[in-house]
Amino acid sequence: MLQQIVSHTPIYVWFILAFLISRGVAASADRDVTMRNLVVIPAVMLVLSWLDINNKFGFDGLVAAGWVAGASIGAGLVWRNFDSSSIACDPASGAIRLRGSWLPLALMMAIFCTKYVVAVLVAMQPAARENSLFVAAVCIVFGMFNGAFLGRLACQMAVWQRAAGPVRA
Template identity: 45%
Template sequence: MLQQIIIHTPLWVWAILAFLMYRGFIASRDRELSLKTVSVIPLVMLALSMQGIAGTFGFNLLSMGTWLAGLLAGGAISWSLVNDRNVRILPEKSAVFYRGSWGAMALMMAIFLTKYCVGVMIAINGQLRSETGFAAAVCLAYGLFNGLFLGKLLRVLTMYKQQADAVLQVQA
């Protein structure tokens, strides 16, 4: 059965997996990133999540409510974990320095595997689409994952703005 699942997986799915693994390896090393680059992965993950919810459950009160609850929880957790030890703002370069971490890889793989497993489960048992508990659990997980990415992004952007404002005040 596993062989059949893998054989019937579209090639583009493996391309997304390769891209996410590549980005995860890059994130494991210390690096400087532009503000634009900092936003790429959180926005890609958000798009994958929204596509997964829309295609599987549709945008309704249950799916969006549980997704939003997960988003808020993940965002609060992630916001609190960002600090000067793992992120340094470089306003003079319009960049952000990130200390390397495998956390991004783990999170991207969690989202990918959740989306992949949900797709396989729905393909095997289409009735799961209409099961409230399944829909709520999946949407909550997607929201939590997105919140972890977006919370970090928002915290970094806030830190950047504060630092840039401080530099402008000193120059004035």
């Protein structure tokens, strides 16, 4: 059965996995990043999550509420536990020095695996799409993952803002 699942997986899914692994491994090393590039992975993960949720369940009341609740929880947890010493900002050059972390890879793999398992489950049990508890749980989990990325981005931007000083008109 596992062989059938893997063999029926579209090839683009494996390219997405390779991309996510490469980005996660890159995030494990100290690096200089522009503010613009800092937004790329959270934005990609957000779009992929929303597209997947919309394709599987639509994006109506229960789905949106579950996702927003999960995103709020994920962002709040990251905001509360963020280590601002993992960033050094140089506003003059526009660069942010990030300490390497395996957390982005772990989050990306958790999202990928969750999306994969949900896709397989929905393909094998289409009635799961109609189960409100299942839909809410999936949307909350996806929201928590996205909230973690967005919360981390918000923390990094806050550190950047403090380093750059007050905005002058």
